[in-house]
Amino acid sequence: MAPSQTPFGPLDFQLVLLRRMADHQPVLVYDARQELGVPLAAMREANKRWQAMVRSPRSRGAAQRYRSVLGEPSATARRRIGDLECDALQWPVPLWPDLRFEVLTASGGAVWNEWLVRAPGAPAPVLRTADDLRPWSCTVDEVARAFAPARPMEGTAPTRWRLAFTPPGGRPAVADFTWGLLQDVQPAGTTR
Structure with missing residues (x-):
């Protein structure tokens, strides 16, 4: 079967997640694609198929x-x-x-x-300073709890979130997330 005729499954979905993350972390996405054994074209095709499913007038919920x-x-x-x-x-x-x-x-x-x-039972990273915030290391909820009171902000695109926070002894910062996973941290007031 041609790629677009094969059932869309978990591997394709991971490629959709990676496609949105590529804007922030192209090197990590490249490494992940290598781990999955798929070329860039497969990631683009998976995203195209996902978008078609989401926008289809016959789309399921x-x-x-x-x-x-x-x-x-x-x-x-x-x-x-x-x-x-x-x-x-x-x-x-x-x-x-x-x-x-x-x-x-x-x-x-x-x-x-x-x-x-x-995941339930999986250890969360220890987040004490801005240096602990490495790409793909933590989730929105983990950063919000570690640096409370964090302030949710509008994301830069669908599936993206932002949090404004001030780490102890640090300067105000903004964390960018894609699909809930940390992508980047910038000083507050810096535009990406």
Whole structure:
């Protein structure tokens, strides 16, 4: 079968995650593609197919799309966030064995959030200073907790988040995340 006719699966999804990260961390993405054994063209094709699925008028709901691509979640849990209750669905991501891809859904199935989080039981990195914030080392939630009170900011594109924070004894900074995984930290006021 031609690549576009093969079922879209977990490997393709990892390539979609990498495609968005390539803007911030091209060397890490290159290394990850080498680990996966796929050329740049395969990453571009996977992203093209994903975008077509997301934008298709016949598209399934986002939660169903993730199930069709990744299979049944490895873990599900009911979670309360403030006054709202949601279902948290998680799938393993072989590139990052200590992380899970998490989708938060409302009771009707609408997706509220989709990102990488630390796997249950996996040790989180110790984050004390800005020097501890290395690309791909931590998640949005981990940085927000380590440097509270962090302030969420609008991301620069879909699937991107930003946090403004001040590390102890440091200067105000902004952390950029793609799919919930740290990509870069810049001094506050610096535009990327």
